Amino acid sequence: MECIKVKDLAYSYDGENYAVKNVSFNIKRGSYTTIIGHNGSGKSTIAKLLIGLLEKNQGSIEIEGLELNMENIYKIRNKVGIVFQNPDNQFIGSTVRDDIAFGLENHCVPQIQMDPIIEEFAKKVNMSEFLDSEPGHLSGGQKQRVAIAGVLAMHPDIIIFDESTSMLDPQGKDEIKRFIYQLHQNKQLTIISITHDIEEVSVSDDVIVMNDGNIIMHGKPEEVLLNDKKLIDIKLDVPFSIKLSLALAKQGIKIEKQLSLEKVVDAICQLDLKK
Amino acid sequence: MPIRFEKVSHVYSDGSPFTYAALKEIDLEIAEGKLTAIIGATGSGKSTLVQHLNALLLPSNGKVEVLDRIISSDEKPTKLKSLRKDVGLVFQFPEYQLFEETILKDVAFGPKNFEFTEEEANAKAKKALAMVNIDPSYYEKSPLDLSGGQKRRVAIAGILAMDPKIIVLDEPTAGLDPQGAKAMMELFKELNTKYGKTIIIVSHDMEHVFNYCDDVVVLEHGSVRCHLSVDQFFKDSKWCEELHIIPPFVIQAKQMLKAKGIEIMADVKTVDDLAYEIAKKVKN
Amino acid sequence: MGSFTLGKYLPLNSCIHKLDxxxxxxxxxxxxxxxxxxxxxxxxxxxxxxxxxxxxxxxxxxxxxxxxxxxxxxxxxxxxxxxxxxxxxxxxxxxxxxxxxxxxxxxxxxxxxxxxxxxxxxxxxxxxxxKPLDLTLGIEDLLKPFARFKVPSHEIAMLISIALRFIPDLIEETQRIMKAQTSRGVDLKEGKLKEKIMAILSLIVPLFVSAFQRAEDLANAMEARGYAPGAARTRYKVLKxxxxxxxxxxxxxxxxxxxxxxxxx
Structure with a gap:
């Protein structure tokens, strides 16, 4: 069931201050997990550790039954794909076609098989029309879609989105978010998304809350987000629906806390209102 | 005195095959002393528009009046330097403009360029750093050692130190976490109310526009689609629908309630205002 | 820049363009x-x-x-x-x-x-x-026989093609930093020697910082997608x-x- 097992993981960039401190968690195969926390809370460090871009100081990481170490690192990178934050700095090829091909080349896919694969995955992310476009002529959202195609083309078991929408405009954010949801529904992929978007969190299966290098909560969004006191304590955002319930409580109106605004509105309608 | 755009057009690479009209005969008056948001889809001309305010770009046609100076295509660039002192322009991701060895030196760089003495420049830098809540213990640190949010504050202080009358910011909260973004917006509100600065912000975030700004200018394909007060803009749901904008949550909640027959007439800004208005409707 | 034609690629359709x-x-x-x-x-x-x-x-x-x-x-x-x-x-x-x-x-x-x-x-x-990239590919293939003399033909080609890929981005970045510093009163055309030096520094330092950041991001992205220098890989573009x-x-x-x-x- 579990495809990622992390135990007592710790990492320090400078040898003094730990960015990740004794973190343990498991992630279920096929689940969609969001990781939230302030900038500098250790979220991205965990992502880089999971894919072996940083070498852990202590603890263990097991991915699909394989221990992450120098020996297994390439096997693990075959299983885990990552989409980073900056759309420009992860576009390696000179055109969309070449960029999707880059990963295939690294995995020694025979040249004659490449074009059909490239076309298949470009189509999946709705970039078929832009196969020969250069990155300079694409929007941020389009570039991120190409990055996703490049990752999917390697058939990973796990895909990590490291704040992949944070540099995009609202339209681009929306495109990528909808795509992540779709991936979660269609495939057996395990998805980990590092995000600041509290609305995205509320539709995920599990959420990990990080603060100052520690995991302070890990559970279903209903459990975690309804624990508003703890979130507000570390100055994290809570969903608007909860803010509204809390504000109503201050006015003496008790409404059950909900993740969806619609349900809160429905509950308000059930109150004894003046006509 | 307001900022006035009169029939301003801006064409990039005129006469080449790549020619592109980013602004088309813009007529616009931005009020003094207010916090104005400029919104619009990517490519609608927002960045081009704001770069006219301190004459980094000159209009291809028409003229811009800023602080009793006129910017037009035949303006001599030499006269523009003093305008850049009075109109502070903060680019997107301004932390990339930091370069000095110490934070204090970096912030004092702007005033020094505008002929202030070393002492005057340092005094202005210290005042600006205090405005953005950077502690004096940081003065001698390298700006490159700061966290992302702090770097951005220092970069903004670098503009504030020139003591501009108008501050223009291009997506100042991009890439910050929600808490950092909120603190940033509160800073701009304070600069506006406490120090009387005219502030113009290019933004994609409707919560910020709704909660902190007075007026909103919507650009679309290089033209002004509408220019309204923020309250008017969100009151009429037609604007958000037509422009494919997801309204702020308070407005969404108000609209949902209205759809269920509960209409809240008062203008509400915060979730507490909204709860108060709902409570008024509840019997006892 | 516009009149400088040495080394510039012209996208025309001729039999010479189509040659290997x-x-x-x-x-x-x-x-x-x-x-x-x-x-x-x-x-x-x-x-x-x-x-x-x-x-x-x-x-x-x-x-x-x-x-x-x-x-x-x-x-x-x-x-x-x-x-x-x-x-x-x-x-x-x-x-x-x-x-x-x-x-x-x-x-x-x-x-x-x-x-x-x-x-x-x-x-x-x-x-x-x-095309500059095809040129790189050609050089890579021609240098291959020299691999036994430890000439890293693939690495050289990868280096050139990445440089070519990022030149437009760096030009854009330079223009952006120039505008940002101009907004802080930098005058790249006039001023005394000392001011000019500061003006150039204010351009160069940020450019380096951002180029290093880019390089780090890029290295991470390449590694994450399975690139390992020296390892065997196939090639999408095959010359014939x-x-x-x-x-x-x-x-x-x-x-x-x-x-x-x-x-x-």
Whole structure:
């Protein structure tokens, strides 16, 4: 069931201050997990550790039954794909076609098989029309879609989105978010998304809350987000629906806390209102 | 005195095959002393528009009046330097403009360029750093050692130190976490109310526009689609629908309630205002 | 920038554009050797004929090719001046008191200028008809046999292609930083020397910082997608020699043989 097992993981960039401190968690195969926390809370460090871009100081990481170490690192990178934050700095090829091909080349896919694969995955992310476009002529959202195609083309078991929408405009954010949801529904992929978007969190299966290098909560969004006191304590955002319930409580109106605004509105309608 | 755009057009690479009209005969008056948001889809001309305010770009046609100076295509660039002192322009991701060895030196760089003495420049830098809540213990640190949010504050202080009358910011909260973004917006509100600065912000975030700004200018394909007060803009749901904008949550909640027959007439800004208005409707 | 045509790619549709970059690089090298053979004016005439017909086949305008000479103009004039002072053979053309200009000064200069012009023409014919990336691929393939001498042909090619990929981004970044610093009162055109130095520093330092950040991001992205320097990988773009490529090679071979014969005779 579990495809990622992390135990007592710790990492320090400078040898003094730990960015990740004794973190343990498991992630279920096929689940969609969001990781939230302030900038500098250790979220991205965990992502880089999971894919072996940083070498852990202590603890263990097991991915699909394989221990992450120098020996297994390439096997693990075959299983885990990552989409980073900056759309420009992860576009390696000179055109969309070449960029999707880059990963295939690294995995020694025979040249004659490449074009059909490239076309298949470009189509999946709705970039078929832009196969020969250069990155300079694409929007941020389009570039991120190409990055996703490049990752999917390697058939990973796990895909990590490291704040992949944070540099995009609202339209681009929306495109990528909808795509992540779709991936979660269609495939057996395990998805980990590092995000600041509290609305995205509320539709995920599990959420990990990080603060100052520690995991302070890990559970279903209903459990975690309804624990508003703890979130507000570390100055994290809570969903608007909860803010509204809390504000109503201050006015003496008790409404059950909900993740969806619609349900809160429905509950308000059930109150004894003046006509 | 307001900022006035009169029939301003801006064409990039005129006469080449790549020619592109980013602004088309813009007529616009931005009020003094207010916090104005400029919104619009990517490519609608927002960045081009704001770069006219301190004459980094000159209009291809028409003229811009800023602080009793006129910017037009035949303006001599030499006269523009003093305008850049009075109109502070903060680019997107301004932390990339930091370069000095110490934070204090970096912030004092702007005033020094505008002929202030070393002492005057340092005094202005210290005042600006205090405005953005950077502690004096940081003065001698390298700006490159700061966290992302702090770097951005220092970069903004670098503009504030020139003591501009108008501050223009291009997506100042991009890439910050929600808490950092909120603190940033509160800073701009304070600069506006406490120090009387005219502030113009290019933004994609409707919560910020709704909660902190007075007026909103919507650009679309290089033209002004509408220019309204923020309250008017969100009151009429037609604007958000037509422009494919997801309204702020308070407005969404108000609209949902209205759809269920509960209409809240008062203008509400915060979730507490909204709860108060709902409570008024509840019997006892 | 606009008038600088040396090394610029022109996206036209010609039979020369479609040739294999390897064939074009080898042909260019052969012609360069031919240019250095002492085959006299007849030889140069022959090379010029070939090069001009190549440029014609590539649909390049002569104006474009001549523009590429511009940066070399100063060098040529300088050469002439030096030769006038140094070379004292041949017959006297002009004499001013004790100073005389000899005919060989002109002939020698002309020799070098003709060679230089031919060299620029042939390299322009290559770079204008071959995409920089294809050129890199060609170089990579041609360097492969040298792998046994530890020439990292693939790494060199990867380095060049990534540099080419990021040049437009870095130009944009430079313009952005320039505008940001201009907004802080930097004047890159005027000011005292000290101010100018500060102005340049205010541009260079941020550019370096952002370039390093980019490099780090890029290295992470490449590694995460399974790139390992030195490891075996396949290649998407495969070069294939066709009939026209062999014709080009044969023609350039014939040219160099003709010139060898001319220089022996």
């Amino acid at each position: 970059p390897r064939a074009k690089i080898i042909a260019m090298l052969i012609v360069l050797i031919a240019i250095f053979l002492p085959a006299g004016w007849l030889g140069y005439g022959l090379i010029a004929l070939c090069v001009v017909s190549l440029i014609f086949l590539a649909k390049l305008s002569l104006k474009f090719v001549l523009k590429a000479m511009k940066p070399m103009m100063f060098m040529m004039v300088f050469l002439l001046v030096v030769n006038i002072f140094v070379i004292k053979t041949g017959f006297v053309i002009v004499s001013l008191g004790s100073f005389a200009i000899y005919s060989d000064a002109f002939i020698q200069t002309l020799y070098i200028v003709v060679r230089l012009v031919l060299m620029i023409m042939i390299t322009t014919a290559l770079t204008a008809t071959t 020699m066709e009939r026209n490529d062999y014709i080009l090679l044969a023609a350039s071979g014939a040219l160099v043989i003709a010139l060898i014969i001319l220089s022996i005779l």
